[in-house]
Amino acid sequence: RVIIHIDIDCFYAQVETILNPSLCGKPLGIKQKNIVVTCNYEARALGVEKLMSIKTALEKCPSLVLANGEDLKKYRDMSEKIYQILQSFSPFVEKLGLDENFIDISHKINKSPEIKPEVSGHIFEEKNSDETCACGCTDRLKEGSIIAQEMRNQLKSELGITSCAGIACNKLLAKLVGATHKPNQQTTLFSASSLNLMKSLKHPRNIPGIGSAMNRKLEVLGIDTIEKLQATDLFKLIEALGVKTANQIQQLSFGIDDSHVKITDRPKSIGAEDGFPTIKSETEVRKKLKCLLDRVWELVEKDGRRPSQVKLTVRKLHATNHSVRETRQTAIDLTTGVPSNAPLGPLSENQEKKVITTLMNLFEKVVNCDESWQVTLLGISF
């Protein structure tokens, strides 16, 4: 296969700069509540990092300009435009978050090219890449790099967006190799260098698919390098992680990933949430939920499907000083009084009342009404 991974450079910051060009060249951070969730390269050069607190960021970089990124609408809109452009190259596009996409272009690769393609962009380990693989993948990946370049050129010319691309024979390797030259560059991995790319990650946590929980389990086993993960006896790994996960992550450690590019169709859930210092009364909860419902219903309406389930998320300030999230979900019927095929419109007053009532019932399952409680986040999802 030939898989391209496209990753937009500091996505939120680019969107903000496109919407407000006067930000261009200034150190820019995108703020959500108390956090700088991402920032542009000017800010990074001055010491600002992703997920840093606003306080620390401003200490490091007093000239930092902040844009509020709590409402994701602008980013969703740009993400959709990016997706549409990529789809014009191949139907096999999988979105990961708002700013990453995998594209499978295997079917677009010329089976017997008369002209040997050249590579566009970087090659991972250029020095020892002169071998051509007997299976023909080297030339296919070269062609892939040309297509990736065309994708990135189009994102730049039509949207003004710069991006990075990785080109490789599977999703794992495409994503990893694309991150080796940033920003606004692309890198191709020829398969002979796969193991070297994996080893260059150093730590198992750097493999997508190995998160913090699995990383802790691996550390208990004394596995703290990619090479140890590769060399660990599979039965030992199965004991700790179960057969499926053990096999999967050991394969990943060798750069093997058979997962396919899963076409992203309409979302399975649509939600909105909001965090805040603290809420202690049901009146305040009801008010917050109404506000959230307005926000989420905008998205539901645009989607067009009538929700059949609603989920409430609550983050409580626990006695132990650290917060806990709980969810409650139930069926909801929003068809009464309207033909079930009628297009979804704005929430009627009856519907709003019904949803809020349902959510408050769910809320009472989460909080113990007798005891005092503090809620620091509410979320609604359909």
Add this chain to the structure above:
DNA sequence: CTGGGGTCCT
């Protein structure tokens, strides 16, 4: 007060 979203598996 470590965002505001999502997906899939158990």
Add this chain to the structure above:
DNA sequence: AGGACCC
């Protein structure tokens, strides 16, 4: 319903 993972 929760927990893992991703951004």
